[in-house]
Amino acid sequence: MRYHTRDSSFFAVVAALVVLSSVLASAPKSSAIPAFSRKYQTSCTTCHNNYPELNDFGEAFKKNGFKFPKDDETFVKEPPVLLGSKAQKEAFPGAVYPGEIPGFLPIAFRYEGNFTLNRKQPAGFITQTGFTPRTDLFAPNTFTIISAGSFGQNLSFWIDDDISVDAANASGAMGDGWLKYSDLGHGIGLPKNALNVRFGQFELDLPFTQAKTIYLSPYDIYSQTNLGPTGTTTNNPVIFGSAQRGIEFGGTPNNGNFDWSVAVINGSNAGDAARSSKDVYVRLSQRFNLERDPESRNAIQAAGPTGPRDHTSIRLGFYYYHGKNEQNQDGTTFPGILTTVEEPFYRVGGDLRFKYRHLELFGLAMYGHDDNHLFTAGPPATIAAAPAVKFSGGFAGANYWFYPWLIGTFHYDAVNSHADFINGAPASEHQTRNRFSPGFQILARANIKIVGEYQYTFGQPYSDPVTGNTLFFRPNTFQAGIDYVF
Amino acid sequence: MSLVKIAAKGVAVGLTLALVSVVKANEIKGKVSVQGIKSAENIAVYVDVIPDKKFDAPKDPVVVDQRKMAFVPHVVAAQQGTTVEFLNSDSVGHNVYWPSISGNKKLAHNLGTWPKGEKKPFQFNDVGVASLLCNVHPEMSGYVVVTPTPYFAVTDKDGNFEIKNIPAGKYTLKTWSEDGKPTTQAVDVSGATASVELTVKK
Numbered sequence: 047m048r049y050h051t052r053d054s055s056f057f058a059v060v061a062a063l064v065v066l067s068s069v070l071a072s073a074p075k076s077s078a079i080p081a082f083s084r085k086y087q088t089s090c091t092t093c094h095n096n097y098p099e100l101n102d103f104g105e106a107f108k109k110n111g112f113k114f115p116k117d118d119e120t121f122v123k124e125p126p127v128l129l130g131s132k133a134q135k136e137a138f139p140g141a142v143y144p145g146e147i148p149g150f151l152p153i154a155f156r157y158e159g160n161f162t163l164n165r166k167q168p169a170g171f172i173t174q175t176g177f178t179p180r181t182d183l184f185a186p187n188t189f190t191i192i193s194a195g196s197f198g199q200n201l202s203f204w205i206d207d208d209i210s211v212d213a214a215n216a217s218g219a220m221g222d223g224w225l226k227y228s229d230l231g232h233g234i235g236l237p238k239n240a241l242n243v244r245f246g247q248f249e250l251d252l253p254f255t256q257a258k259t260i261y262l263s264p265y266d267i268y269s270q271t272n273l274g275p276t277g278t279t280t281n282n283p284v285i286f287g288s289a290q291r292g293i294e295f296g297g298t299p300n301n302g303n304f305d306w307s308v309a310v311i312n313g314s315n316a317g318d319a320a321r322s323s324k325d326v327y328v329r330l331s332q333r334f335n336l337e338r339d340p341e342s343r344n345a346i347q348a349a350g351p352t353g354p355r356d357h358t359s360i361r362l363g364f365y366y367y368h369g370k371n372e373q374n375q376d377g378t379t380f381p382g383i384l385t386t387v388e389e390p391f392y393r394v395g396g397d398l399r400f401k402y403r404h405l406e407l408f409g410l411a412m413y414g415h416d417d418n419h420l421f422t423a424g425p426p427a428t429i430a431a432a433p434a435v436k437f438s439g440g441f442a443g444a445n446y447w448f449y450p451w452l453i454g455t456f457h458y459d460a461v462n463s464h465a466d467f468i469n470g471a472p473a474s475e476h477q478t479r480n481r482f483s484p485g486f487q488i489l490a491r492a493n494i495k496i497v498g499e500y501q502y503t504f505g506q507p508y509s510d511p512v513t514g515n516t517l518f519f520r521p522n523t524f525q526a527g528i529d530y531v532f
Numbered sequence: 533m534s535l536v537k538i539a540a541k542g543v544a545v546g547l548t549l550a551l552v553s554v555v556k557a558n559e560i561k562g563k564v565s566v567q568g569i570k571s572a573e574n575i576a577v578y579v580d581v582i583p584d585k586k587f588d589a590p591k592d593p594v595v596v597d598q599r600k601m602a603f604v605p606h607v608v609a610a611q612q613g614t615t616v617e618f619l620n621s622d623s624v625g626h627n628v629y630w631p632s633i634s635g636n637k638k639l640a641h642n643l644g645t646w647p648k649g650e651k652k653p654f655q656f657n658d659v660g661v662a663s664l665l666c667n668v669h670p671e672m673s674g675y676v677v678v679t680p681t682p683y684f685a686v687t688d689k690d691g692n693f694e695i696k697n698i699p700a701g702k703y704t705l706k707t708w709s710e711d712g713k714p715t716t717q718a719v720d721v722s723g724a725t726a727s728v729e730l731t732v733k734k
Contacts, residue, residue, distance in 0.1 A: 088601060089670040103624070103668070116623035120600055341647060347625050347668065349645035354627050354668045450667070492670065 079194050080493065080531050081152035082112065087123040090492040090531070095356070096445070096453050097495070097531070098258040102356045106346050109239060109298040111202035111228040112195060115346055124149045126198075145198045152195040159184035160262065160527035171508040171519045178521070186211055188218065192531075202226045204248075206257075219316065221257055222289055224248045231297070240299040247291045247316060251307040251329045253363045253397035253410055256287035260445075262499040262525045263483055265410070266459040267439040272391065272416045273465040279373040280418040280435045280465075282391055284325070286367065288315035292324070301344065303333040305363075313369045323370045331363030331397070356401045367393040373419070387429055391416035395440065409442035437463040439478075451489040455499070458482050475505030475518040498526040557697040560683075560705070560719060560726045564691040566712060568734030572691030574607040575709040575732060576677040578684035579695065580716075582703065587682055589613025593653060596664070596674060598626045603664050603674025607710070609684040612659050616676055617651040618643060627667045628652070633678070634660030661708055677708050707732055 083090055090097055093104030100108060106115045114121050130144030162182040167175075189210040196202045203225050208218020224246030231241035249257045256268050268287030274280030292311030298304070306329065312318070313325035336358040337343040348357040371389045395412035413436070420432035443457030460480040467477060474480070485499030505518030566572045593615040597604040599622060610616060618628045629642035639660070643652045645668070656662065656678045664674035677684070683703070685693035700721050705728060707715040712732035719728055 086601070087671065092669055114624065120623075345625050345647060347645070349625055349627075349647075354625055354645045 079152075079192060080154040081148075081150075081192070081194060082107075084150060085124045085148065085152070085195070086114075086121050088121075091450070095447065095450070096260050096487055096489065097493075099255075099260045100258075102347050106302055109302050111200065111226060111239075111242075113202075145201070147197060148195045152193050154192045154194075154531060156188075156190040156192060156529070156531045158186065158188045158190075158527060158529045160186060160525050163524040165520065165522045167521065168508070168517070168519055170511045170517065171506070171521075173511060174508045175506075190218070190221075200228050200230075202228065220247060220289075221316075222246070222248045236297075237299040239302075240297040242296050242298075244294040244296070247289050248294065249289050250286070250309060250311075250327050250367075251294065251296060251305070252287065253329070253331065253365060253399075254408060254441075257289070260453075260487060260497075261455065261457060261483065261485065262497060262527060263459075263481070263501055265441050265457075266461050266479065266481060267410070267412050267441060270412075270414060270437055270439065270461055270463065272414055272435050272437060272463075274416070274418045274432070274435045275465070277422075278418050278420050278432045278435075279387060279429070280371075280389060280416045281373060282371055282389075282416050282435075283315065284313055284367075284369060284391075285315050286393060286412070290315065290325075290327075291319075303335065305329070305331045305333075321370075321372045323372070325367065325369035327365070327367045329363065329365040331361055333359050333361040335359050355403055356406075358402050359400070361397075361399045363397040365393075365395055365397070371416075387419050389417040389419065404447040406445045407443075409440065411438070411440040413438045435464055437461060437465065439463075453487040453489075455485040455487060456483065475507070479504045493531050495529040496526070497529060498524070500524045558700055558721045558724050558726065560695040560698060560721060560728055562693055562728030562730060564687050564693065564707065564730045564732055566691065566709075566732050566734075569709065569711045569732060571689070572687055572732070573689040574605075575687040575691070575693075575707055575712070576607060576609045576675075576679070576684060577687065577693050577695065577705060577707050577730065578609060578677070578679040579681045579698065579719075580704040580706045581680045582701075585681075587611065587613075589655075590682070593617045595619055595651070596676070597621050598628070598666070598672070601626075601669050601672055603672060605686070606673070607675045607677065607686050609677040609679055609686050610656060611682045611684070612678055612680055613655065613657055614678070615653050615655045617653045619651045620646055620648055623648050625668060626672070629665055629667060630662040630676075631665065633658050633662050636660065675708075675710065705730070 080090070082093070093100055093107055095101045107113065126146040126149045128144065128146050130142060132144055134141045134144040162185060164178050164180055166180060167178060188208050190206055190208050192206040194204040205223045206221040208221065211218040224244050226242060226244040228242045229239050230243055249255060254265065256264055265287060269285055271285060272280055272282040290311040290313065292309050294307055294309035296307030309327040310324050311327060314320045335343045337348050339349070342348045347354045369391055371391060372386050373389050393412055393414045395410060397410040398408065400407040416435045418432040418435045419429050422428045439461035441457055441459045443455070446454045448454060458480065460478055462478050466474065466479065481504065482502040483499050485497065488496040490496055501523045503520050503522055505520050507516050507518055510517050562577065564572050564575050564577065590611055590613065594608055594610050595617045596608055597619045601622060608616070620626045625645045625647055627645040631637065631640050633639035639658050641654065643654060646652055656676060659678050659680050662676040662678070664676060666672040683695045683698045685695045687693045698721055702718065702720050705717045705719045707730055709732050712734055715730055715732050717728065717730055719726055
């Protein structure tokens with residue numbers, strides 16, 4: 047039986063943060079798809095104003111199963127290979143239902159390498175957390191293979207895998223790998239794409255994607271796990287921003303303005319199931335198109351005297367995640383040889399995105415709640431309900447396109463973690479882990495990007511080696527990198 | 533009818549015939565060869581400014597289509613003052629703009645974006661070349677070559693061209709191509725058909 051002390055709990059939290067940072071640093075990141083550029087002989091900028099973030103047209107393309115929203119066949123420059131003639135539909139079930147595969151191998155690659163400049167660490171901080179070099183060249187150093195496309199009218203697929211991260215031959219991991227059937231409700235008269243289904247491993251239908259983020263740093267709230275105080279059982283490893291395995295039903299009716307999705311997932315991040323129960327994720331969002339001109343409002347992209355752009359719009363969303371962990375009495379996660387206890391948990395929140403010409407504003411709020419239990423070793427050992435472990439936080443940010451190739455970025459991340467506070471000394475100077483991250487992105491070409499981001503982080507406590515007093519140090523970081531896809 | 537009157541009529545008919553022969557439409561036929569360029573297609577060939585000669589702007593517009601995410605035709609030549617109508621035949625929005633006319637950025641223009649089936653006109657009053665671009669689909673490319681005279685043509689895939697209805701005279705023939713340097717060549721249109729061989733180099 048393991049007992050936490052105040053100090054060890056604190057270091058456990060810090061260690062968890064460090065581990066999380068490293069996990070997120072190596073989390074697979076999907077990207078733009080040059081395979082589609084080849085298929086349609088079009089530039090990346092058709093779907094991305096700043097890859098891998100999708101513009102309005104890219105969103106419509108994705109929601110339509112990686113096809114142009116209208117008259118797709120007329121735009122395809124690389125015709126598909128038919129797996130049976132279309133007329134074979136009439137022979138079904140006496141024949142295999144006809145399908146198709148891309149006429150070329152839909153493979154694309156992405157490389158990302160960053161230069162990192164860290165703030166000089168004080169001696170006490172090094173003693174406590176370990177030494178971090180001032181500079182690090184090309185870390186992470188990631189090579190990703192991506193394949194995506196469609197298998198005919200209704201089927202689409204996506205696979206991305208970091209085949210090398212950091213060191214030579216070091217394995218990364220699969221990000222997403224799924225198959226989607228679009229427009230399942232067509233036969234029962236539902237509007238186009240009102241009901242789709244997706245199977246496999248996928249990032250949840252998050253309000254703001256982590257896998258396809260344009261930023262060098264992750265959204266902190268997405269990586270928040272939940273850890274109960276000393277002697278309690280909560281030790282929830284679910285990472286909101288991680289890929290999950292499961293089945294997702296969803297739809298984008300009303301010209302893509304309304305989005306809904308319900309996913310049933312393992313709740314084990316990208317790993318195998320570790321418990322019998324399944325988690326459920328629900329997301330609803332509505333976009334309010336603020337274009338005055340009705341023609342622009344209904345078009346895939348907004349028209350304007352200076353050329354097309356994303357619609358002036360506001361999207362409001364809601365999400366809810368529910369799961370049930372099964373914890374061992376000693377706080378270790380998932381069933382073992384000890385008595386276990388069920389601990390339901392949920393994450394709930396809302397989001398907002400506002401687009402106006404060259405400006406994009408966004409924000410997300412999240413509240414997390416985990417049931418918790420207090421274990422007493424005994425004998426006899428007892429277990430009783432304990433105060434829930436909670437956290438809250440979110441992020442807000444803005445992007446501005448000074449030119450189509452020069453984008454200023456900013457995001458602010460905040461996490462108020464109950465677990466941080468109750469596990470010994472606070473993990474932040476002001477009881478909030480927060481970070482300001484201004485940055486820039488330069489599209490040297492449509493497929494080559496130079497990025498930079500300064501991360502002004504929260505003050506982390508450490509003991510002065512001479513006086514023993516608690517001091518705070520901000521391990522601020524500047525990162526710059528190159529990112530290209532082909 | 534007196535002999536004098538008959539003679540006068542004969543002279544008048546003769547003069548009329550002579551005048552007709554003077555303004556009789558001739559043509560320039562030619563072939564453009566290329567060096568260091570992939571194709572001799574889509575090269576504009578036109579008669580340069582004719583001193584003391586002015587031409588009315590054409591009444592009929594020229595249409596440039598946007599079809600399957602391409603400007604069709606890729607190169608269009610048009611006399612100064614011509615109205616070019618830009619049609620969108622695609623079911624995606626297209627934008628048409630040109631950042632300059634022959635490098636003069638003051639003549640840049642953005643026509644905006646419009647949906648399928650609609651046209652937007654623009655009258656090209658400045659001689660030069662407008663590089664047509666679409667800021668939705670950067671791979672789209674087209675050219676409007678605005679010429680000072682109504683005597684122009686665009687080469688076919690073999691580099692052949694014909695400039696019809698040109699009065700007899702001595703002219704300066706010029707070329708414009710997407711990848712090659714401009715070429716200038718004198719041409720004497722005295723017979724019904726003047727044959728020209730031009731070479732455009734990269």
